[in-house]
Amino acid sequence: MNEPNIDNIKNPKLTQQKALQLNLDDGIYGTVVEIGAGQEVARQFFSAGAAAGTIAKTMSAYDMKISDEVYGKAGRYVSRERAEQMLQHEYDLLMQRLQQQREVQSRYFAYAATVTARSYSQKNECHGWIGVRRQFEVGGEPSEIILHVRMLDETNSEQSDALGILGINLIHSAYHANNDPKAIIDALQDGMGQSDRIEIDLIHFSGPDFAGVENRLLNLHLIHSWACRAVMFDADGKSIVPASALRKKDTVVIRGSFKPPTKVHMDMKQTAVNHFLQEQGVEEDKVLVVAEITMNELSGQGDDADTDFLARVDLLNELGFSVLISDYLRFFRLRSWIRRYTPNRIGIVLSVLDFDYLFAEKYYQGLEGGILEAFGKLFSDNTNVYVYPSICDGKLVTLDNVDVSDDLRYLLKYLINKKAMVSADIVDVKNLEISAREIIKLIPQGAGDWQKQVPAKTAKSIIKNKLFGYAD
Numbered sequence: 001m002n003e004p005n006i007d008n009i010k011n012p013k014l015t016q017q018k019a020l021q022l023n024l025d026d027g028i029y030g031t032v033v034e035i036g037a038g039q040e041v042a043r044q045f046f047s048a049g050a051a052a053g054t055i056a057k058t059m060s061a062y063d064m065k066i067s068d069e070v071y072g073k074a075g076r077y078v079s080r081e082r083a084e085q086m087l088q089h090e091y092d093l094l095m096q097r098l099q100q101q102r103e104v105q106s107r108y109f110a111y112a113a114t115v116t117a118r119s120y121s122q123k124n125e126c127h128g129w130i131g132v133r134r135q136f137e138v139g140g141e142p143s144e145i146i147l148h149v150r151m152l153d154e155t156n157s158e159q160s161d162a163l164g165i166l167g168i169n170l171i172h173s174a175y176h177a178n179n180d181p182k183a184i185i186d187a188l189q190d191g192m193g194q195s196d197r198i199e200i201d202l203i204h205f206s207g208p209d210f211a212g213v214e215n216r217l218l219n220l221h222l223i224h225s226w227a228c229r230a231v232m233f234d235a236d237g238k239s240i241v242p243a244s245a246l247r248k249k250d251t252v253v254i255r256g257s258f259k260p261p262t263k264v265h266m267d268m269k270q271t272a273v274n275h276f277l278q279e280q281g282v283e284e285d286k287v288l289v290v291a292e293i294t295m296n297e298l299s300g301q302g303d304d305a306d307t308d309f310l311a312r313v314d315l316l317n318e319l320g321f322s323v324l325i326s327d328y329l330r331f332f333r334l335r336s337w338i339r340r341y342t343p344n345r346i347g348i349v350l351s352v353l354d355f356d357y358l359f360a361e362k363y364y365q366g367l368e369g370g371i372l373e374a375f376g377k378l379f380s381d382n383t384n385v386y387v388y389p390s391i392c393d394g395k396l397v398t399l400d401n402v403d404v405s406d407d408l409r410y411l412l413k414y415l416i417n418k419k420a421m422v423s424a425d426i427v428d429v430k431n432l433e434i435s436a437r438e439i440i441k442l443i444p445q446g447a448g449d450w451q452k453q454v455p456a457k458t459a460k461s462i463i464k465n466k467l468f469g470y471a472d
Contacts (some may be wrong), residue, residue, distance in 0.1 A: 022045070037156065039129075108135050126165075220325060250283065261315050262455075296330055335348065351387075352392075
């Protein structure tokens, strides 16, 4: 049979084409090690043909003792720690054995995956860590890409297939995307056939080829590229896996623009936590408070939008918040996403000024049961919504006197009577008229009364770092 002509493979999209293009490039050579779902990436290389040009070794160390012997002990076997141990060990071993001994000048790589796929005996959480450590130039220092995935297919064989496609996409884009992290992310789900097979909720780029990249922005790009619907950052600003952050936590979510965070946001946090701790089963040491920003609040593109996003995350971190960026405009979708990761109680706190987002029926078009279906999903179990008062046109507006349409008034009364919706206590009445939308207009004018309307830390950081257009 004639050898395939690499010149005929341009802009490869399908997995086999990508695997074949890598196989026919004798300057790319490496190791593939996979634990947890089979030899799915290696299989793609071998089935494409000419794999001897790419694969130095494949391996699966399924037995824990064998895995520990090869890579050293790890706290958890399906973890970032284990994946990084695998990448480091296999890459170093490859270089030790082949760097000066291979006839062809090569750019070496190690690919590693440690996953837990659908089990024969139980429906366990299906997730894993995968990564590639590779040279981009012959003799160059390696750079690394590592990511966390959730497998959404129903069967082990389907999950293995999706992991094989993802692995080929990762290795291929690591060499063919010109070190452009966004292009690498955009290529990761090529050839899946549908977008809901693999969810990538964390990615990290490191090494000389990615020096200076802002990984928080790249995690935000996961949402832009539809690799996932939400990403999280801990109180130190580091990207975190939502499942790990939310596991067995009683979670309070405060939705807002936080441009900038204000004293009223801090009041909302305080009163919501006070109410939340009175709910049955809530333990103080298990409470996680998360500031959530929806993607529609992060409109815009380019450097200005990126700077704006990073500023909000930094300011919220200074105030002790973990940060969630989500693509869930509707509250019941947000609640369902959190429920994936924790069976514990969920509290959502919002300003009464944002009541329209909750009670406007137009947001529920397309749902068979309309707003009733949405509210049934939002308040289905262990979930409360805390509504913080505000001053509107000189009038105090609370949950008890907020205006809703006549046909929804009794639904609101029902939710209040069931204590599913709770009127949050006012912390400081002087802060009720504070508006982030007004403050953001004043910041470019320099120092002023707006400083009294935000936490002292926030004002200091805005001035020091000249955020949101601040000018002396």
